Amino acid sequence: MSRIFNVAVVGVGIGRSHIVEGYVPNADKFKVLALCDLNVERMTPIADEFGVERRVTSFDDVLAMDNIDVVDICTPPGLHYSMVMAALKAGKHVICEKPLVGSLAQVDEVIAAEKQSKGMLMPVFQYRFGNGIEQAKAIIDAGIAGKPFMGTVETLWRREADYYAIPWRGKWATELGGVLMGHAIHPHDLFTYLMGDIDRVFGRVATRVNPIEVEDTIAASLVMKSGALASLTATLGSADEITRIRLAFENVTIESDHAAYNPGEKPWTIKPRNDETAAKIDALLKDWKHVPSRFQTQMARFHDALIGAAPLPVTSADSRRSLELVTAFYHSSATGEDVPLPIGPGHPLYESWVPAQFRAA
Known part of the structure; x- marks a missing residue:
């Protein structure tokens, strides 16, 4: 036991x-x-x-x-x-x-x-856990997908005044950011989980949907360490809600299920370029075992790590990568500059991306 x-x-x-x-x-x-x-x-x-x-x-x-x-x-x-x-x-x-x-x-x-x-x-x-995301990850890690070409992430969600009635939301001091921190952070993590590290970020943030301190609409152009290109968009002003990740590789194109809050659960659309690739994918996935989505699997795998049976399923290094993207986004939007990654102690926003007027004294 x-x-x-x-x-x-x-x-x-x-x-x-x-x-x-x-x-x-x-x-x-x-x-x-x-x-x-x-x-x-x-x-x-x-x-x-x-x-x-x-x-x-x-x-x-x-x-x-x-x-x-x-x-x-x-x-x-x-x-x-x-x-x-x-x-x-x-x-x-x-x-x-x-x-x-x-x-x-x-x-x-x-x-x-x-x-x-x-x-x-x-x-x-x-969001990393579930059949769809894990099958996509398995295909990429097996080398079947081949060279990455391009990726897009759309986080089109809806938040209105009632959401911000909770006092800590929409404020720099307590939420630390807007759609980048509380919403798109999940799909952006899935993107780097599948496509690897980012090399450069050119981003824009704006507040267009609600009268809040933080951003609720963003867009960015990325260059990945692999040389692949990517675009990220998000808003909290969409009439409907979807999360959509589409990745084009040399041998396959992968698109997520569009469920806003559980895109990893259901099978993703996997489009092989040819019959040879299709056969490799079929062989890889033929004995696939069901992976429960979201917290169920993350907590189960945390237990595996606690008893020494497996590595941590998500690490502090993973969080650092997500916060590095956030930092680059804010800096690029404020300066109009292309921001190289990684970001270290010498960067102007290393200590905080929160605007000076909203920081605690």
Whole structure:
């Protein structure tokens, strides 16, 4: 029988989805022992729903619980850095929602702290998991797809005034960004997961849909390390909602399912250039085993990592790559410059991309 790890979920908004999709289906691997949220009225019915007896409003109380193995941080983005650092210092394993932190400087500090901690850190990128995305990844990793030519990512979602009625949303100090940080960060992660590292970014950001501080519409032109070209577009003003990723390779063209919030689940459209490529794909996938999507598989694979049976399914380095793209986007839009990657300590936005007037004193 595998070890069961005890979990405290901090923040019961998206935290409830972690429980429903991630921990309930993996009840042989995890047990939620505690919930932590400042809003007791919101926390109580969720605790009752899942039979969680331990309910606290203090994060310090969570860290003091000796029998909590995993701290799952689901709070607003502005709180992630301090909570992740404190949990690692306390020797806890840590799961943290996106964005992991609010700058490249912070993510580098987290990576350093992780190396000194007894705990393991897994950022959340749940869209990576499911049959569609994983079959595409398998075809690319097997070398069947061949040379990458071009990729496009469209994140066309809809957010209106009611969404921003929650006080921390739409503000630099608490959300740390807009569509780049809270929405398109997922499809952009899928894109680099499949197409590799970015070499250069030319991007534009704008606020066109809602009267908020942060951006809600973006567009960019990329050059990949492989030499492939790409375009990224996103808006929160679409009438309908889709996430669409289309990748053109030497031997195959791959297009995601268009489901906005779970593009990895259903089979993707795989168009081989010729019969030889089709036969290779059929042979690769003929014994395919179903992969549950989103949090169910990410949490199961985290358990594999905790018991030493597999590497982490998502790493702090993955989060750094996503935040590097965000940093390049903001810098390019502000300066009109093409931004080379990687971005290190000498870059003007390394310490923070948040405009100076919105930074905490």
